[in-house]
Amino acid sequence: MAQDAHVVIGAGPYGLSAAAHLKASGLPTHIFGKTMEFWEQMSPQMYLKSSWSALNISDPARAYSLPRYGQSIGLGKQEPVALKTFLNYGHWFQQQLLPEVDPTYISRVARDGKAFRLELADGREMQASTVTLATGVAPFAHIPEVIAGLPHELASHSQEHHEHSQFRDKHMVVIGSGQSALESAALLHEAGAASVEVIARGPINWIDRRLYYLTGPLKRIFYPPSDVGPPGVNWLVANPLLFRLFSEETRRSLDQRAVRPSGSRWLRPRVEGHVTLTPLTSVTEAHEQGGMLTCA
Numbered sequence: 001m002a003q004d005a006h007v008v009i010g011a012g013p014y015g016l017s018a019a020a021h022l023k024a025s026g027l028p029t030h031i032f033g034k035t036m037e038f039w040e041q042m043s044p045q046m047y048l049k050s051s052w053s054a055l056n057i058s059d060p061a062r063a064y065s066l067p068r069y070g071q072s073i074g075l076g077k078q079e080p081v082a083l084k085t086f087l088n089y090g091h092w093f094q095q096q097l098l099p100e101v102d103p104t105y106i107s108r109v110a111r112d113g114k115a116f117r118l119e120l121a122d123g124r125e126m127q128a129s130t131v132t133l134a135t136g137v138a139p140f141a142h143i144p145e146v147i148a149g150l151p152h153e154l155a156s157h158s159q160e161h162h163e164h165s166q167f168r169d170k171h172m173v174v175i176g177s178g179q180s181a182l183e184s185a186a187l188l189h190e191a192g193a194a195s196v197e198v199i200a201r202g203p204i205n206w207i208d209r210r211l212y213y214l215t216g217p218l219k220r221i222f223y224p225p226s227d228v229g230p231p232g233v234n235w236l237v238a239n240p241l242l243f244r245l246f247s248e249e250t251r252r253s254l255d256q257r258a259v260r261p262s263g264s265r266w267l268r269p270r271v272e273g274h275v276t277l278t279p280l281t282s283v284t285e286a287h288e289q290g291g292m293l294t295c296a
Helices: 013-024 066-073 083-097 179-190 210-214 216-222 233-237 248-258 265-271
Strands: 006-009 029-032 106-112 115-120 125-128 130-133 171-175 195-199 276-278 286-289 292-295
Touching: 006 013, 006 106, 006 125, 013 029, 013 083, 013 130, 066 083, 115 130, 171 179, 171 292, 179 195, 179 265, 210 216, 233 248
Parallel strands: 006 029, 006 130, 171 195, 195 276
Antiparallel strands: 106 115, 115 125, 286 292
16 A cells, blocks of 8 residues: 555444545545444344434535435435434445445554554555544443443443343343433333333433424524534534634533433334333442342
């Protein structure tokens, strides 16, 4: 590989987008990773929190959007968007723009003068002038310290479970109040768990989007296509060049408001009335007792 090559590590939505833009600019670009790997590990029964308009993977010509993929296979707009749809879209995007994706993992990246030296899992080595990391959130899964030392069969992270049938007839506790926690609770209930309780240290919030459904064609005044955050804040975070002009304290406050833990409107009927919700509560103790987990 030439030393002036550009490398993208990760082949999820962000990695694919970054590589597509680099490649279109004429720069020699190489992308490594298994396409949509993190998303492939999620439960196939899941739906996405983001709306249809917010799920486009960016390419320079804006020619490979989710609606364009839908048109190519005769699929109309979905609300909510099924995980399977987004997975298939990601693979289609990759096949159209980046058929050369190398699925080999990168085991080491190190400075080599003004360049970078990369060691691949298959023993190859190469140099690159720039490296873009788009490795996703999987390495950052967090289990609260109070339960981190418990046996895996009693305490695990939601991203570890591709399906939930193994929890049938069991009493389950889900810690958290974001989309993953609330949708996991719904899936556990629907898989036949004996009981499901969601414990959250803060309130349990539901995305309302009332103005989106009541204002018809005017809805785009209140909601940009990116659709992150409540009206007002959402337009600020949708324009990063404007957002960066605010002070760090203000940006942090706006960020917390825009991405606070919450569940989608469509998910609410699958949770309320079926799952016990315990907000404003923290788990301070947890221990094994008779093969079961006892929390306090």
